[in-house]
Amino acid sequence: MFGSENVYRGGKTGHFCLADWRSNTSSFMLLESLREEVLDANLELVRRGLVLYTFGNVSGISRPDGLIAIKPSGVPYESMKAQDIVISDLDGRVVEGALRPSSDLATHVELYKRFPGAGGVAHTHSEFATAWAQARRPIPCFGTTHADYFHGPVPVTPDLTPEEISGDYEKNTGLAICRLFDTPGTDDTQAVLVAGHAPFCWGSSASDASHTAVILESVARMAYYTLGIAEQTSPISRALHDKHYLRKHGKNAYYGQVQSK
Ligand SMILES: [Zn+2]
Numbered sequence: 001m002f003g004s005e006n007v008y009r010g011g012k013t014g015h016f017c018l019a020d021w022r023s024n025t026s027s028f029m030l031l032e033s034l035r036e037e038v039l040d041a042n043l044e045l046v047r048r049g050l051v052l053y054t055f056g057n058v059s060g061i062s063r064p065d066g067l068i069a070i071k072p073s074g075v076p077y078e079s080m081k082a083q084d085i086v087i088s089d090l091d092g093r094v095v096e097g098a099l100r101p102s103s104d105l106a107t108h109v110e111l112y113k114r115f116p117g118a119g120g121v122a123h124t125h126s127e128f129a130t131a132w133a134q135a136r137r138p139i140p141c142f143g144t145t146h147a148d149y150f151h152g153p154v155p156v157t158p159d160l161t162p163e164e165i166s167g168d169y170e171k172n173t174g175l176a177i178c179r180l181f182d183t184p185g186t187d188d189t190q191a192v193l194v195a196g197h198a199p200f201c202w203g204s205s206a207s208d209a210s211h212t213a214v215i216l217e218s219v220a221r222m223a224y225y226t227l228g229i230a231e232q233t234s235p236i237s238r239a240l241h242d243k244h245y246l247r248k249h250g251k252n253a254y255y256g257q258v259q260s261k
Pocket residue numbers: 123124125197198
């Protein structure tokens with residue numbers, strides 16, 4: 001189906017057959033468990049109805065190895081295998097894989113550089129979150145579902161300039177996202193809407209990033225419905241917002257079960 005692809009492995013570039021790759025990789029694949037997690041995190045977007053066709057991409061990072069595992073570009077989810085996940089370094093240079101990485105890899109790279117706690121990044125064109133991105137409107141916090149996950153409104157980037165678009169577009173998309181967090185104390189919201197495009201989310205792992213993307217879509221849908229019912233709805237109070245966010249995420253968090261040590 002894919003014919004042969006150029007592959008880069010440890011300094012050697014050559015022609016490679018995907019079928020051969022799949023049958024021969026198990027004994028020397030890099031980061032097998034991360035590949036499996038990234039594959040499952042990508043499939044989670046399908047299970048939750050967040051993607052159509054080959055839309056979207058999830059990656060995960062091994063910080064000790066300085067390597068990123070990311071969905072290949074344009075491969076149908078239903079036939080994707082762990083071997084198809086592409087491994088790159090933190091410069092976006094492919095170090096193992098028979099397929100080309102997602103074209104959004106450079107955006108993921110910028111997010112990993114900016115957020116040291118990020119273990120995974122998820123990008124979707126899920127409909128409600130994307131609708132807010134297209135409207136260039138941040139998603140206000142209208143309720144505790146939002147406050148449980150995102151501290152403050154989900155922000156939206158400014159439009160990219162023509163120079164940013166014609167230049168290194170995917171990297172510039174990442175930099176536009178990162179600039180939103182230049183203000184101290186804004187690192188608590190692990191989701192951003194890229195104006196005229198769609199959301200990028202992150203989390204402690206690839207599966208956590210997908211989870212953030214699923215919750216964001218739900219929150220975006222609820223906010224849309226809320227404004228449909230009452231156009232003048234105000235965000236919830238700062239006190240209620242902080243209460244819900246900080247009981248789950250603050251240093252004195254008490255939501256959920258105590259972790260055994
Ligand atoms: Zn996109």
